[in-house]
Amino acid sequence: MQSLKWLAAGALLVLAGVTGCGSQYRPVITPVLPTGPAAQPTAFAVVFSQPDLVPPSSLPANAPPCPATAYANPGVVTLLDFSGDSITAQAQIGTGPITFALDAAGANAYSLNCDNTISTVPITETLQTKNVASSTLFSGAAPFNALAITAGQYVVEQGRNSVGAYIGSPPALKQEVAVAPSVVSVTGIPASQRVYSISQGNSNGGSVTWGQCANPSSVTVPGEADAIEVSTNTVSSQLRLGICPVYGVTSADGLRSYIMNRTSGTVTVINDQLNMVDPNTRLGANGTINLCAGVTPCNAGPVFAQIYGTKNLLVTSNFDNNTVSVIDVSLDPYGNDSPTFGNVLATVPVGANPASLTVLQDGSRVYTANEGDGTVTVVNLTSFTPQSTILLSGTPLSPNTITGTMIPQPRTIDSAYNYPTGKVYVTAQNSAFVTIIRTDTDVVSAAIQVQGAVVDLHTTAQYTGTTATSTNSNTQSRAVGSGAP
Numbered sequence: 001m002q003s004l005k006w007l008a009a010g011a012l013l014v015l016a017g018v019t020g021c022g023s024q025y026r027p028v029i030t031p032v033l034p035t036g037p038a039a040q041p042t043a044f045a046v047v048f049s050q051p052d053l054v055p056p057s058s059l060p061a062n063a064p065p066c067p068a069t070a071y072a073n074p075g076v077v078t079l080l081d082f083s084g085d086s087i088t089a090q091a092q093i094g095t096g097p098i099t100f101a102l103d104a105a106g107a108n109a110y111s112l113n114c115d116n117t118i119s120t121v122p123i124t125e126t127l128q129t130k131n132v133a134s135s136t137l138f139s140g141a142a143p144f145n146a147l148a149i150t151a152g153q154y155v156v157e158q159g160r161n162s163v164g165a166y167i168g169s170p171p172a173l174k175q176e177v178a179v180a181p182s183v184v185s186v187t188g189i190p191a192s193q194r195v196y197s198i199s200q201g202n203s204n205g206g207s208v209t210w211g212q213c214a215n216p217s218s219v220t221v222p223g224e225a226d227a228i229e230v231s232t233n234t235v236s237s238q239l240r241l242g243i244c245p246v247y248g249v250t251s252a253d254g255l256r257s258y259i260m261n262r263t264s265g266t267v268t269v270i271n272d273q274l275n276m277v278d279p280n281t282r283l284g285a286n287g288t289i290n291l292c293a294g295v296t297p298c299n300a301g302p303v304f305a306q307i308y309g310t311k312n313l314l315v316t317s318n319f320d321n322n323t324v325s326v327i328d329v330s331l332d333p334y335g336n337d338s339p340t341f342g343n344v345l346a347t348v349p350v351g352a353n354p355a356s357l358t359v360l361q362d363g364s365r366v367y368t369a370n371e372g373d374g375t376v377t378v379v380n381l382t383s384f385t386p387q388s389t390i391l392l393s394g395t396p397l398s399p400n401t402i403t404g405t406m407i408p409q410p411r412t413i414d415s416a417y418n419y420p421t422g423k424v425y426v427t428a429q430n431s432a433f434v435t436i437i438r439t440d441t442d443v444v445s446a447a448i449q450v451q452g453a454v455v456d457l458h459t460t461a462q463y464t465g466t467t468a469t470s471t472n473s474n475t476q477s478r479a480v481g482s483g484a485p
Helices: 002-023
Strands: 044-050 076-081 086-092 097-102 108-113 117-122 133-136 143-149 152-157 162-167 172-178 183-187 194-199 222-229 234-243 245-250 256-261 266-271 288-290 302-308 313-318 323-328 344-349 354-359 365-370 375-380 385-391 410-418 421-428 433-438 443-449 453-459
Touching: 044 097, 044 108, 097 143, 097 453, 108 143, 143 183, 152 183, 152 194, 162 183, 172 234, 183 245, 194 234, 194 245, 194 256, 222 245, 222 256, 234 245, 234 256, 234 266, 245 302, 256 302, 266 302, 302 354, 313 354, 323 354, 344 385, 365 410, 365 421, 375 410, 410 453, 421 453, 433 453
Parallel strands: 354 410
Antiparallel strands: 044 076, 044 453, 076 086, 097 108, 108 117, 117 133, 143 152, 152 162, 162 172, 183 194, 194 222, 222 234, 245 256, 256 266, 266 288, 302 313, 313 323, 323 344, 354 365, 365 375, 375 385, 410 421, 421 433, 433 443
C-alpha cells in the first residue's frame, strides 16, 4: 500500500513537470535563406562564324557564297547564354559555313558549309567539337538554304536544282525532289503536311540564271513555289509567284505562307489549306499584297519578314526603299481570310537598307538591322512609328560593301524576351562581334567577340518564359545570294 502511494506521487510530479514545460516559451528557429534574382529560363544565342571570312556580298552572285579557294580553317559555332551574356560553349564545324537552320525545339542546329557538308550541332552547355556530326552531300550539290521540321531536314541544293529531303541524325539523304529552276529557299513549320520551295524561275519555260536577282531590276520572269508533300516527297502543286522571290515565312498554325518578291515589291500569299495561291479577291493579281499602296512598279524590295501571331501581324523588311511594312493577316474562326486580311496598316521609315528584323515577343517593338548605315532602328508596334536609332560601334574586319566605308554592315538580328525585358542580338558579316541590346533601355549592353566574322545567328527561343517549340518562329536559314542581301 505504501509503495502504491509513492508511485502515485511520482506520477503527479511527472505530470507537473510536463505541464510546466508546456507553459514555457520555446522559440522556433526558421533558417533564413539568401535571396536573389530568380533563375532565368535557358536560352541561347547560337552564332556561326568563319575565321578569315570573305564577305559573301563581295563574291560572284551566280553561286552560293563560297570563295574559289577553300578556307584554311574550320568554321566555329558559339553558344551565348541569354541570362549571363557570356560564351557558354564553342566547337569547330565544317569549313565555310554559309547559313544554318534550327529545329523547332532549339535543340539542334544544321549548318550548310562550303565543303559540301552539313554539320549537326547539339545545342547544349556541354557542347564540344567531338559532339558535332557531319554529313556529306552529293557532289556539286552547292547547298544554299535549309529548313528543319519534325520529319527531317529540307536542303536547297542549288547546284542540282533540287531540294534534298534528309532524315536522321546526322542527316542522311532520303530523296531528291526536282523543282523549278533557280531554287533559293524553302519554307514551312515543324508539323508541316507540306513545305514550299521557292524558285526564281518557273516550270513554264521561265528561265532565270541563278544569281541574276542580285540585280533585281534586270529580271522580268515570275518565280514559282513548288509544294512538296512531306509524306511522299513529291510535288503536288506549282504556284506562280512575283519576280525575284527571295524568302518565305509560314504562320505558326500552318494555314498561310508569305513569299517576299523583291523585284515586284509584293508579298504572295499561299493558302496552305487549299494548296493554292490565296483566291481572296481583295488581294492583288495572283494573291499578292502590294507594299506601295497599289503603285506599280513598287520599289519596296521586301527581303525578310516575321509574323507576330498574337496580333496577327506580318512585318516585312523592305531593303530597297528603307521601310518596314506592317500587314494585317488575321483569319476568321474557320481559317478564312478576315475582312481586313492583307491590309497594309503602316509603312514605317527605318535606316538604310534594312536586311532583316525581329519582333519582340511582348508585341511592343520591331528592331531592324540596317546594312546601309550600320544602325538598328527601333519601331513602336503600337503607334507604327520609329522610336529610336541605335548606332553600332566597333571596328569591322572589312569595308561595308554598300557604303565602301569601315562601318558595320548588320545583316542578322534576333531577340529573346523574358518578362519584363529582353535582349536583341545583332551581327554583321564584316564583324567578329555580337552586339547585345537591352530592351528595357534600348541601349547596347555588351559586345561579345567570337572567332572570325559572323555568318549567321538565331536564338533558341524568342520568348524564354515558355517552350521554344511554341514560340520560336525564326528557325529557317537565310543565306546571302541571288537577291537576298
